Amino acid sequence: MQNIRYFDHAATTAIETRVLNEMMPYLTENFGNASSMYQIGKKNKEAINLARSRVAKCLKCNPSEIYFTSGGTESDNLIIKGIAIANRRRGNHIITTKIEHPAVLNTCEFLEKYMGFRVTYLNVDSQGRIDLKDLERAINRQTILISVMFANNEIGTIQDMESIGRMARRYGVYFHTDAVQAIGNIDIDVKKLGISALSMSAHKFYGPKGIGAAYISENVNFIRIQDGGHQERRQKGWNREYSRNCGTWKSHRNCPK
Amino acid sequence: MGLGKAIEIAQNDLVEYNKKLKILRDYYLANVEKNIPFIRINGDLENRLAGNANVCFKGVDGPTLLQELDKQGICASSGSACSSGFLNPSHVLLAIGVPANVARSSLRVTFGRENTIEDVDYLVDHLVRIVKKLR
Numbered sequence: 408m409q410n411i412r413y414f415d416h417a418a419t420t421a422i423e424t425r426v427l428n429e430m431m432p433y434l435t436e437n438f439g440n441a442s443s444m445y446q447i448g449k450k451n452k453e454a455i456n457l458a459r460s461r462v463a464k465c466l467k468c469n470p471s472e473i474y475f476t477s478g479g480t481e482s483d484n485l486i487i488k489g490i491a492i493a494n495r496r497r498g499n500h501i502i503t504t505k506i507e508h509p510a511v512l513n514t515c516e517f518l519e520k521y522m523g524f525r526v527t528y529l530n531v532d533s534q535g536r537i538d539l540k541d542l543e544r545a546i547n548r549q550t551i552l553i554s555v556m557f558a559n560n561e562i563g564t565i566q567d568m569e570s571i572g573r574m575a576r577r578y579g580v581y582f583h584t585d586a587v588q589a590i591g592n593i594d595i596d597v598k599k600l601g602i603s604a605l606s607m608s609a610h611k612f613y614g615p616k617g618i619g620a621a622y623i624s625e626n627v628n629f630i631r632i633q634d635g636g637h638q639e640r641r642q643k644g645w646n647r648e649y650s651r652n653c654g655t656w657k658s659h660r661n662c663p664k
Numbered sequence: 665m666g667l668g669k670a671i672e673i674a675q676n677d678l679v680e681y682n683k684k685l686k687i688l689r690d691y692y693l694a695n696v697e698k699n700i701p702f703i704r705i706n707g708d709l710e711n712r713l714a715g716n717a718n719v720c721f722k723g724v725d726g727p728t729l730l731q732e733l734d735k736q737g738i739c740a741s742s743g744s745a746c747s748s749g750f751l752n753p754s755h756v757l758l759a760i761g762v763p764a765n766v767a768r769s770s771l772r773v774t775f776g777r778e779n780t781i782e783d784v785d786y787l788v789d790h791l792v793r794i795v796k797k798l799r
Binding site: 409410411412413414415416417418420421422423425426427429430433454457458459460461462464465475505506512530531532533534535536558559560561562563564565566567588589590591592593594607609612613614615618619620 | 665666667668669670671672673674675678681682685706707708711712713714715716717718736737738739740741754755756757759760761772773774775776777778779783786787
């Protein structure tokens with residue numbers, strides 16, 4: 408067979424040997440269910456927590472703000488739908504851009520079509536960047552979420568995240584970013600950038616396929632959109648909406664319109 | 665465990681990795697610009713991922729170009745992986761103002777850990793030949 412020259416790392420990457428070696432014991436002898444009471448399961452809970460803290464360290468957030476998913480698409484769905492539905496009473500308007508990945512565009516379309524949300528799709532300039540004045544003009548009293556990708560998958564353009572984050576904070580609007588292309592390429596501090604929620608996927612940075620993560624700040628009202636067991640602290644996520652965060656929304660909402 | 669380890673490694677290598685990708689990307693773009701006429705480089709050259717190059721080769725059909733590159737063992741994309749193989753021009757390229765017929769001639773090259781300067785030479789050599797043939 409011919410030598411392969413691979414120039415498609417934005418599509419997917421080969422798994423790193425060190426990563427595979429770290430995974431192997433958990434695929435073979437330590438296969439136990441992490442919620443079980445026996446040793447081979449309990450050990451895996453520790454492993455999951457270690458992985459969680461490694462992800463949190465990279466984003467400079469709390470491990471309790473990291474949720475494991477099956478990848479970028481699930482993270483985008485979980486975050487956007489989860490925030491939209493949980494905050495429906497506060498507003499029905501979402502702002503995103505025309506150059507998002509289909510996982511974000513189609514999720515927004517779903518919310519428009521079936522859930523009664525209104526979505527503004529911002530234009531970009533010839534370099535692929537949004538105009539902050541357009542963003543500010545699009546924000547109104549009904550706006551609950553801004554979703555702007557960190558770096559574009561096709562043309563690689565990086566948005567001015569710090570300014571978008573600052574504006575979102577000023578108007579009391581949540582800020583989600585699809586960072587699937589950015590993780591592993593850009594140093595990200597979610598707190599400094601004012602990011603409320605972020606999506607990532609392991610196979611874009613030499614990790615395995617079929618796993619990703621969602622960062623959701625503990626200040627965000629969101630509900631789980633998939634029902635099941637108590638894995639990934641879904642029950643806790645549900646409680647969160649009704650305990651810690653009630654009332655925080657209105658207090659920092661500061662919209663001129 | 666895989667995600668955690670991968671992100672830890674990526675985070676530790678961030679600076680070196682970006683430096684390497686930028687060298688490969690800039691070398692690729694410089695050589696494409698020097699050797700192939702009627703091209704359009706898409707996207708911001710400053711606020712951009714270090715490993716990304718997106719170029720339109722005007723008058724060339726994107727999917728055909730990919731097939732020809734594949735025959736030489738070269739893997740690249742005509743935009744996002746998800747829309748490769750479809751004839752619709754990329755919604756991203758249309759949004760930045762690339763005309764639809766030009767958008768269909770785009771080639772996205774994204775560099776990574778294992779790529780070398782020699783790989784880029786191989787890629788550009790074949791691109792020069794194939795683009796000439798398809799035009």
